[in-house]
Amino acid sequence: MASSAGAAKKARTPKSATKLHAAAGQQEEEDTSMTFSMELRALECPVCLIPFESEVYMCKNGHGACAGCCIRTNRKCSGCGDGEPIGDIRNRQLETLLEAMITTCKFARYGCGEAVKYTDKRGHEETCAHAPCECTFDGCGFRDLDLYDHVRGKHEVSAVVINGWDTATTVTLRKGAPFLALVDPDSGRVFVLRNGGD
Numbered sequence: 001m002a003s004s005a006g007a008a009k010k011a012r013t014p015k016s017a018t019k020l021h022a023a024a025g026q027q028e029e030e031d032t033s034m035t036f037s038m039e040l041r042a043l044e045c046p047v048c049l050i051p052f053e054s055e056v057y058m059c060k061n062g063h064g065a066c067a068g069c070c071i072r073t074n075r076k077c078s079g080c081g082d083g084e085p086i087g088d089i090r091n092r093q094l095e096t097l098l099e100a101m102i103t104t105c106k107f108a109r110y111g112c113g114e115a116v117k118y119t120d121k122r123g124h125e126e127t128c129a130h131a132p133c134e135c136t137f138d139g140c141g142f143r144d145l146d147l148y149d150h151v152r153g154k155h156e157v158s159a160v161v162i163n164g165w166d167t168a169t170t171v172t173l174r175k176g177a178p179f180l181a182l183v184d185p186d187s188g189r190v191f192v193l194r195n196g197g198d
């Protein structure tokens with residue numbers, strides 16, 4: 001009996017996963033996760049094409065929509081020709097799957113080592129400390145982490161050096177200039193003062 005139960009358990013482990021983990025030198029019996037590559041459109045709301053992040057709804061025929069789209073379409077399914085109602089039935093299985101998915105931050109190549117939940121990915125990336133900074137000078141195109149060194153090296157004549165954030169500094173922003181870049185050698189930061197116009 002014990003051996004047949006063991007065989008049944010083993011048969012449920014897909015071959016590809018076994019290979020992956022064997023290659024990584026992990027123990028086969030302890031597998032609780034698997035690595036996939038997936039086309040991201042499978043995880044998008046089919047109506048607005050924005051990734052599903054929380055509630056997922058479906059009509060009785062199984063078409064999906066996010067909460068926002070249920071409201072925008074007056075709770076009529078866009079996938080059904082006769083506009084079946086949508087907005088009452090949750091697709092819990094897909095919600096559970098999304099909750100369990102772990103991925104990397106898109107700034108991994110800039111040094112972010114965080115493993116983020118798929119559903120938290122966009123929120124994390126908006127505030128990720130490893131997000132590269134874009135240079136505001138026209139036509140420059142610089143996009144990386146060390147903006148301070150870049151501005152001091154490439155735009156020295158246009159940048160104003162200030163003496164720390166706690167010291168008052170008088171700067172002049174010309175009327176036609178779109179912004180003024182301030183650099184602070186103490187903190188190694190760049191501060192962009194945008195010109196609101198008039």
Ligand SMILES: [Zn+2]
Binds near residue numbers: 047048050066068069
């Ligand atoms: Zn949507």
Ligand SMILES: [Zn+2]
Binds near residue numbers: 061078
């Ligand atoms: Zn439908």
Ligand SMILES: [Zn+2]
Binds near residue numbers: 105114124128
């Ligand atoms: Zn990050």
Ligand SMILES: [Zn+2]
Binds near residue numbers: 135141151
């Ligand atoms: Zn630049």
